[in-house]
Amino acid sequence: MPGQPDPHMVPFEEVRTEDDLLPPGAEPGTVPTDLDQSTGLERFEILGKMQGVDVFDMRPLDASRKGTLDNPIVVKSAGDEQFAGCTGYPVDSHVTLWLSMSRDRPIERCPECGGVYRMEYVGPPDDPHANHGHGEEHADGHTNYEEPKTFADFVKPEYRGTP
Structure with a gap:
């Protein structure tokens, strides 16, 4: 009824x-x-x-400012990786560029406008015994998976601004 x-x-x-x-x-x-x-x-x-x-939490990301290394735009994620679309600052100053962040590489910078985004993991705590699908697990608990190299791998650490 x-x-x-x-x-x-x-x-x-x-x-x-x-x-x-x-x-x-x-x-x-x-x-x-x-x-x-x-x-x-x-x-x-x-x-x-x-x-x-x-x-x-489907609210849009903060578009009132451009993220910097000292004050990045925070993107929350319950998974191991997250994509975010950057349209520049001011908003819509360039076409949408999709940026990929992960728990291993949480900071990403837009190649067009330089805006900085940081993924904040909000998912469940890690299970130390879980194999997250990153390659074949060996008896010692290590995997043979190696993440593919990107241009970000060749950025000097002092430019990365890793917190």
Whole structure:
């Protein structure tokens, strides 16, 4: 019944496991809504939005200034890598250039305008026993994966401004 709480729906603040993100489905003979049929992260996002919580923080990046090595534009990421699109400062002063940051290389500088971005990891704590897909793991816990070289590998360390 519209306007009535669904007894099968777990409220956003009570979601603890993946099982809490399984929907009840629609009543026979009706067209299901997104809330009736969404599962997993999509359902988690919808439940959050119903209570005014933007679980993925989809706000635009700070475009009121150009990031510098001393004061970069911070890009939050729950994963090991993140892409950010730079359009220059002032905004739209050049075409969008996509910059790639990672936990191993969190600072990136736009080659067009010089704006500096820094990835801030906000994901779960590391599992020291996890193999993150970076090559074949050996008995000693090391992998044979080597990240491909880019022009950033040849920048002098004093120019990098690593914090």
